[in-house]
Amino acid sequence: MSLPMPDADSFARRLLAWFDVHGRHDLPWQHPRTAYRVWLSEVMLQQTQVAAVIPYFERFLGRFPDLRSLAAAPGEEVMRYWAGLGYYARARNLHAAARAVVERHGGEFPSDYAAVLALPGIGRSTAGAILAQAHGQRHAILDGNVKRVLARWAGIAGWPGETAVAEQLWACSERLLPATRLADYTQALMDLGASLCSARKPRCGDCPLAADCRAHLEGRTAELPGAKPKAKKKARPQREAWLIVASDAQGRWLLEQRPGAGIWGGLWCPPVVDLAEDWAAALYQRHGLRLAAVQTDTPIDHAFSHYDLRLHPLRGRLAEPAAAEALRESVPHAWHQPAELSAGVVALPAPIARYAERQAAPTDLLGQTALASVRRPRRRAAPKTPSPAS
DNA sequence: AATACGGGGGC
DNA sequence: GCCCCAGTATT
Known part of the structure; x- marks a missing residue:
């Protein structure tokens, strides 16, 4: 000094x-x-x-x-x-x-x-x-x-x-x-x-x-405060997972509460299963449920500060009515209509809330949701959907 | 000391 | 796309 x-x-x-x-x-x-x-x-x-x-x-x-x-x-x-x-x-x-x-x-x-x-x-x-x-x-x-x-x-x-x-x-x-x-x-x-x-x-x-x-x-406003030293070109990891949207006979979705620590801690979300895993086995193991008539949706891309996540929605009906005793309680879960989700009845991650809103909202001729408040997610070029067969 | 943690907005 | 933004807790 x-x-x-x-x-x-x-x-x-x-x-x-x-x-x-x-x-x-x-x-x-x-x-x-x-x-x-x-x-x-x-x-x-x-x-x-x-x-x-x-x-x-x-x-x-x-x-x-x-x-x-x-x-x-x-x-x-x-x-x-x-x-x-x-x-x-x-x-x-x-x-x-x-x-x-x-x-x-x-x-x-x-x-x-x-x-x-x-x-x-x-x-x-x-x-x-x-x-x-x-x-x-x-x-x-x-x-x-x-x-x-x-x-x-x-x-x-x-x-x-x-x-x-x-x-x-x-x-x-x-x-x-x-x-x-x-x-x-x-x-x-x-x-x-x-x-x-x-x-x-x-x-x-x-x-x-x-x-x-x-x-x-001294003409140094552009240099101050100093920038973070350039990290070594570490390309952001890309992760992919299934988003299992399981509906019951009333059209309600199965939600899990995510663990307190980590991504989306404490929020509610349909089950997320790593793409490399057998999603059907995971769903049965976690909830004792099986799905029929499974179809995929356009992937949901989401950027975190340290990695990119692509979720592949997998929509299906329960193969049989969910018997109360069959539902495993090991993971906290709940059932909600997509319209309830977009109305903020439970705490959802922002990209999941947008997805639920798209599913609940009427669509116009362009296939876009009619609600002006909905923002379309940023999307990489031509996302590929893998086959859900497992 | 370095890293994890989310989403929105500016350009 | 990339970077920034009224930081704190954890390791």
């Missing part, structure tokens, strides 16, 4: 003056700015953009208006209101934390930093953001937007994923904290990163910090 840190007080003053005029003052979690609402917004906003969060936030809050109602709700229902947002561990942690707050703090969201940090799903940045915004406490944050703003303004090079770089950024974030207006300051920093100080084309001409921003002064 050879260069002196420019005046921190001036940094906050300029940022707040900009925020008063150009910042966001109308976000749903700002009115009222209670700890519960801020907490919920911060968790939803982890790795998820504001525009995607807002409708989920409103819906969630409509069903769980306060912390106690969330703690009292069954986990199943919490997952339903989260389905489609992704990163489902966030919802499980949120629910567990609500129950922990009831147990440890009598239902009142704690205002002590260590107590907040101890709750599941809340890390260093989220704890600071909640307490700063809900109570005006003086804590630093460091989310993706703030990393960008500070790396540029202070000229901190290197990829923020590296510990040493992250520590510099945290130190910078703490050093710049003002003495007052912490709630607005925190929001202002995030707003600046989300608007003017964007990743691609920052609008430095309008930025209140440009006068002493090192990246701007």
Whole structure:
């Protein structure tokens, strides 16, 4: 640190003056700015953009208006209101934390930093953001937007994923904290990163910090913050599986609840069986069921961050009525109409919900679903459907 | 220190 | 297609 840190007080003053005029003052979690609402917004906003969060936030809050109602709700229902947002561990942690707050703090969201940090799903940045915004406490944050703003303004090079770089950024974030207006300051920093100080084309001409921003002064906004080092061209693995859509006499689908950890943890989904396996044997082993009149559908392609999944839907009727005693209970299961699924009766992975909606909806002459809300999945060229014969 | 975890949106 | 996005937990 050879260069002196420019005046921190001036940094906050300029940022707040900009925020008063150009910042966001109308976000749903700002009115009222209670700890519960801020907490919920911060968790939803982890790795998820504001525009995607807002409708989920409103819906969630409509069903769980306060912390106690969330703690009292069954986990199943919490997952339903989260389905489609992704990163489902966030919802499980949120629910567990609500129950922990009831147990440890009598239902009142704690205002002590260590107590907040101890709750599941809340890390260093989220704890600071909640307490700063809900109570005006003086804590630093460091989310993706703030990393960008500070790396540029202070000229901190290197990829923020590296510990040493992250520590510099945290130190910078703490050093710049003002003495007052912490709630607005925190929001202002995030707003600046989300608007003017964007990743691609920052609008430095309008930025209140440009006068002493090192990246701007040195023409390095494109290089800061540093990018993640190029991974060794590891082609994303492609996985394929059967999606067994078994219908009973009423047209209801068999659903399994997926294990808590891993992909789509805790969500409901028709049985998924690896393409290399014998799907009929797997279905019988798991549920004691056999299918007749099996037909395939266009594959469903879904991209995860670390692999691509292609699901081959296999639709069939139960070969005989499902005798209650024949249904194995080893795997949690349920029966639902496709129309119920698209109506959000259970928590489904987003691509499965779209598939159910297509199956339930009337189709027009082009064979496309008539519902405008349905988005067609991204599709690789000419997907091949293997033979379901086994 | 590295990896897992989802889905939407920009370009 | 590819990359990014208001991170945390786990290994």
